[in-house]
Amino acid sequence: MEKEINGGSTVADVDDNATSCGGGVRDVYGEDKASEDRLVTPWSVSVASGYTLLRDPRFNKGLAFTEKERDAHYLSGLLPPIVISQETQVKKLIQHIRQYEVPLHKYMAMMDLQERNERLFYKLLLDHVEELLPVVYTPTVGEACQKYGSIFMHPQGLYISLKEKGRILEVLGNWPEKNIQVIVVTDGERILGLGDLGCQGMGIPVGKLSLYTALGGVRPSSCLPITIDVGTNNEKLLNDELYIGLKHRRVTGQEYAELLNEFMTAVKQNYGEKILVQFEDFANHNAFDLLEKYRSTHLVFNDDIQGTASVVLAGLIAALKLVGGNLTDHRFLFLGAGEAGTGIAELIALETSKRTNTPLDEVRKNIWLVDSKGLIVSSRKESLQHFKKPWAHEHEPVTELVDAINQIKPTVLIGTSGQGRTFTKDVVEAMASNNEKPIILALSNPTSQSECTAEEAYTWSEGRAIFASGSPFAPVEFDGKVFVPGQANNAYIFPGFGLGLIMSGTIRVHDDLLLAASEALASQVSQEDYDKGLIYPPFTNIRKISAHIAANVAAKSYELGLATRLPQPKDLVKFAEGSMYTPAYRCYR
Numbered sequence: 001m002e003k004e005i006n007g008g009s010t011v012a013d014v015d016d017n018a019t020s021c022g023g024g025v026r027d028v029y030g031e032d033k034a035s036e037d038r039l040v041t042p043w044s045v046s047v048a049s050g051y052t053l054l055r056d057p058r059f060n061k062g063l064a065f066t067e068k069e070r071d072a073h074y075l076s077g078l079l080p081p082i083v084i085s086q087e088t089q090v091k092k093l094i095q096h097i098r099q100y101e102v103p104l105h106k107y108m109a110m111m112d113l114q115e116r117n118e119r120l121f122y123k124l125l126l127d128h129v130e131e132l133l134p135v136v137y138t139p140t141v142g143e144a145c146q147k148y149g150s151i152f153m154h155p156q157g158l159y160i161s162l163k164e165k166g167r168i169l170e171v172l173g174n175w176p177e178k179n180i181q182v183i184v185v186t187d188g189e190r191i192l193g194l195g196d197l198g199c200q201g202m203g204i205p206v207g208k209l210s211l212y213t214a215l216g217g218v219r220p221s222s223c224l225p226i227t228i229d230v231g232t233n234n235e236k237l238l239n240d241e242l243y244i245g246l247k248h249r250r251v252t253g254q255e256y257a258e259l260l261n262e263f264m265t266a267v268k269q270n271y272g273e274k275i276l277v278q279f280e281d282f283a284n285h286n287a288f289d290l291l292e293k294y295r296s297t298h299l300v301f302n303d304d305i306q307g308t309a310s311v312v313l314a315g316l317i318a319a320l321k322l323v324g325g326n327l328t329d330h331r332f333l334f335l336g337a338g339e340a341g342t343g344i345a346e347l348i349a350l351e352t353s354k355r356t357n358t359p360l361d362e363v364r365k366n367i368w369l370v371d372s373k374g375l376i377v378s379s380r381k382e383s384l385q386h387f388k389k390p391w392a393h394e395h396e397p398v399t400e401l402v403d404a405i406n407q408i409k410p411t412v413l414i415g416t417s418g419q420g421r422t423f424t425k426d427v428v429e430a431m432a433s434n435n436e437k438p439i440i441l442a443l444s445n446p447t448s449q450s451e452c453t454a455e456e457a458y459t460w461s462e463g464r465a466i467f468a469s470g471s472p473f474a475p476v477e478f479d480g481k482v483f484v485p486g487q488a489n490n491a492y493i494f495p496g497f498g499l500g501l502i503m504s505g506t507i508r509v510h511d512d513l514l515l516a517a518s519e520a521l522a523s524q525v526s527q528e529d530y531d532k533g534l535i536y537p538p539f540t541n542i543r544k545i546s547a548h549i550a551a552n553v554a555a556k557s558y559e560l561g562l563a564t565r566l567p568q569p570k571d572l573v574k575f576a577e578g579s580m581y582t583p584a585y586r587c588y589r
C-alpha cells in the first residue's frame, strides 16, 4: 500500500478533534496547518513507508509517534518500541544540551534538532527560553557566523547571490513554502559587532526567524531567512578555503542597488503587498538608504535602527519609575552614532516631542552622540554622514568619552559602538559621580563587544547603576547584594511587532507603531522586576509580552488606517494570543 504525498504535504493529516495532542489550535491563519493543506508544488511523490516522515522536520515526532500513528503511517520497525511524550523528549534534550560545555556545540545541537524535528526544537526553546536564547541567538550566533563555513552541515535559508541577478523571482520559487509572511534579510556586512562576515551572516536571519516563531508565535512555515551575497571585504574569509560565499570583494553602487531592487520587486511580486521584510545587520552606508527607499512602497522594518530604538525607549520609559522624572528631565549620551545609536536617539526625541508638545529640534538638543572621531558637534557638520547631522550641536570638540561625560553630564549613557570595553572604570565612575542612579546601557553584541560587563557597571558605580546589556550577563553580587542585569535587545520587540503587523494586515510601518511597541513593552515590567532593579521583564513571559506588543501595534495601526484586516478584532490581545503557533505535536490520522 502506498500513501500519496502532495508537494511536501505528507501523510500528516491533522485530526481536528484530537485536542488531547495539543497543537492544531485554530488561529488567524485559519489553522496552523494552512500551508500543509494547500497543494503547493506542482509535483507529487509517493512513499512506500513512513521513513520519509521521520526525516521531515515539519512532521517528525520521533519517539513520540503513538502506536496508532506508527501503524497508520508505516513507521513500525523504524523506531525503537518505546513511546514517549514530547515533555519527556524535552527533558531528555535539555539534559543533552547541558552536557556540552562549549556554547558553539550547544548551538550546533540546537540547529541539528531544528533540522530533525521542528516542533520539538520550538518546544524546547520556549520551555527553556532564558537558558537557550543565548545559544540560538546572541552571543553564540555570532561565533557560529564567524565559523559558519566549518560548522556548515545543512543549508538553512535562501541564498541570493550576484550569480542569481536577473532571476531572483525564479530563485524565490525554489523555496518550498509559498505562504511566506516575514522575510529577514541580511547582506552580512555588519554582523552584530563582528563586522563583515559576508555570506556567513546567514546565521542571523535564521536565528532572528527562530525567535519570530518562538517568541512571537509566527509559524515557522511563514518565515523565510535570506542572505544576499554581493561578496565580502573580509580578507580572512576571502582566503579561507571553507568560506561558503562569493570570493570577491563587495560590489557597491549601481550594481548593488540593482540587485537589491530586483530582490525587493521580486519579493512583492511573489508574496504580495503585505510581506514583511526585516532588514538586519546591513552596514549603515546601505541600511538607512534602503529603509528610506522602500519604506513607502513596501512593508519594511530595519531591526537595528527601529527595533533597537523601540526596545531602548521601552527600557527608558520603565527606568523613569526607578529614577524619577520624565524623559525631558534626562540627558542622553551615546557612544556610537550609527544605526542603533541614531535610531534610538531619534525615537527618544520623537516620544519626548509628542509627550511634551515640543518641536523635535528642541528635544534633540538634550541628546548627544560620540562617534569614532569624538563628540558630534556643529563644527564637524559638513563632513558628517546624513544620519548624524541632526545631532551636531553647538559645543567645542571633545575626543574622549570621559571628557564628554564630565562636560555634558548625561543621566543616561548608551553604548552602540560595537567596541568592547569602551566603558572604562573612568567612564562608569564619571557617570556615578554625576548621578545618584546612572542609567548605563551597553548594547553592543556579542558579549565580547559589550561596552562593559555587568560586573564592571555595578562594581564601578558601587551598586548604583541601572544596567542592561545587548547580550546577557549573569547576576552579580556586590557588597552582599545580588544585582540582576536586564537584556536590552531588540529580540523583545521584533517578534511581537511583526506579529502585530501581520495579524492586522498592516501595509506600512509608521514610527507611531514603534512607539506603541515601546509603551506595550514598558507596561509589562512588573513591580517585582522593578524591585530587582530591572527595566525589562524576564524572557520567560515572552509570549505574553509579545501578545501585548502585537495588540498595541495593531491597535495603533487600525487607528492610523494602516491595517487592512477588517473588521478590527474586539480583543486584540486575545486575538494575538490565538494567532500564535504552538509547538505541541499534532495528532495524525
Ligand SMILES: NC(=O)C1=CN([C@@H]2O[C@H](COP(=O)(O)OP(=O)(O)OC[C@H]3O[C@@H](n4cnc5c(N)ncnc54)[C@H](OP(=O)(O)O)[C@@H]3O)[C@@H](O)[C@H]2O)C=CC1
Binding pocket: 190, 191, 192, 193, 194, 283, 284, 303, 304, 305, 308, 311, 335, 336, 337, 338, 339, 340, 341, 370, 371, 372, 373, 415, 416, 417, 418, 419, 422, 443, 444, 445, 446, 449, 469, 470, 471, 488, 489, 490, 491
Ligand atoms: N542590543 C541590541 O538590540 C542591538 C545591538 N546592536 C549593536 O550595536 C553595535 C553597533 O551597531 P550599529 O549601530 O548598527 O553599527 P554602526 O556601524 O552603524 O555604528 C557604529 C558606531 O560606532 C562608532 N564607533 C566605532 N568605534 C568607536 C569607538 N572606538 N569610539 C566611539 N565610537 C565608535 C562608529 O563611528 P564612525 O561613525 O565614526 O565610524 C559608528 O558611529 C553592534 O555591536 C551591534 O551588535 C545593534 C542593534 C541592536
Ligand SMILES: CC(=O)C(=O)O
Binding pocket: 138, 191, 192, 193, 281, 303, 304, 444, 445, 470, 489, 490, 491
Ligand atoms: C541584536 C542585533 O540586532 C544586533 O546586535 O545587530
Ligand SMILES: [Mg+2]
Binding pocket: 192, 280, 281, 303, 304
Ligand atoms: Mg541586528
